[in-house]
């Protein structure tokens with residue numbers, strides 16, 4: 001992975017070479033703290049050890065009994081779905097096994113998905129670190145009933161990834177379901193390079209060893225200087241720009257196969273760094289599509305954003321046919337990929353021309369190594385940003401209020417939060 005921060009210097013907001021020097025000193029100190037956390041397998045920091053601690057043979061052995069299904073249906077939410085979805089989407093052209101993700105509780109969407117699946121040849125991959133998440137367990141109960149109704153033995157087609165205890169662990173033990181454990185001390189959003197993110201890819205017969213090898217490459221690049229570590233440099237530059245007013249980070253990959261990556265990044269960045277009244281808001285964008293929807297704002301709106309542009313250096317291409325259509329002949333002979341790359345560089349330059357900070361991230365290709373490296377690098381960048389900002393990166397206390405309120409509303413216990421829902425101030429206009 002290569003990082004180019006040239007367009008983060010000098011703009012408004014922007015960094016200076018002196019700021020970078022100062023940030024580099026702080027990165028050195030933070031790196032020592034992170035290394036200590038890794039050495040002690042401390043909660044959260046342990047995530048940065050995963051390239052060394054994940055056991056891909058054990059994952060392959062656990063899913064082996066399922067053979068090669070027609071489809072894998074992953075039932076999970078947040079970190080229990082987004083890492084797996086990112087890997088499967090990035091490598092979708094390397095397997096015939098479909099991957100579907102049930103990571104919301106929309107009855108119409110769930111019904112449509114279940115109607116569309118060959119349930120007799122679908123493996124259900126249920127993932128929950130806590131084993132108690134209402135959306136995941138509800139969806140699983142619905143899927144299980146759909147399989148029953150279709151005369152399919154769900155116990156033969158269900159795979160579980162969860163913790164040592166909780167409802168899901170009890171279910172797995174009761175029905176003797178094949179299962180894997182979530183890694184110790186790794187928050188969901190940091191668990192892509194583990195059983196959580198790799199089980200689905202393994203069920204699809206994808207190159208999970210390559211994903212881990214890519215993550216290992218990024219891990220080997222961690223060092224006490226941002227000038228030698230693209231991941232830490234990205235975290236430090238984003239932090240430095242946020243300190244100077246760039247409170248939104250638009251993650252804009254220029255590859256459809258990386259669209260889920262932007263969604264995964266949004267959880268990682270928001271849930272890790274959005275606390276104590278600070279944080280940089282991740283905005284999901286896609287290049288070139290969102291040049292025609294959001295770029296106007298990024299280029300001419302408030303000077304409160306950073307744009308992160310991501311692209312693979314290599315990609316399959318399709319030639320644009322020669323044409324004598326008026327005004328289009330210049331496109332003939334180029335590839336769609338050439339056009340996409342021209343759009344990437346033009347957008348980058350258009351932001352720089354207005355002094356709008358942007359950063360370029362390039363990976364060799366959207367393949368197993370490339371996505372592994374990108375995922376790990378963004379996780380390390382998040383940990384570094386959290387250290388520099390003095391945040392507790394690995395917690396997400398603010399999400400609990402709503403969970404209690406929803407549970408109380410459904411009769412799942414007495415929660416003050418549920419009562420507070422009734423106190424809503426209304427001012428309706430129809």
Ligand SMILES: O=P(O)(O)OC[C@H]1O[C@](O)(CO)[C@@H](O)[C@@H]1O
Nearest residue numbers: 078079080128129130133188399
């Ligand atoms: O894996 P679990 O425990 O089902 O949690 C799913 C997601 O919900 C959260 O706890 C937020 O509610 C995330 O941090 C997590 O990734």
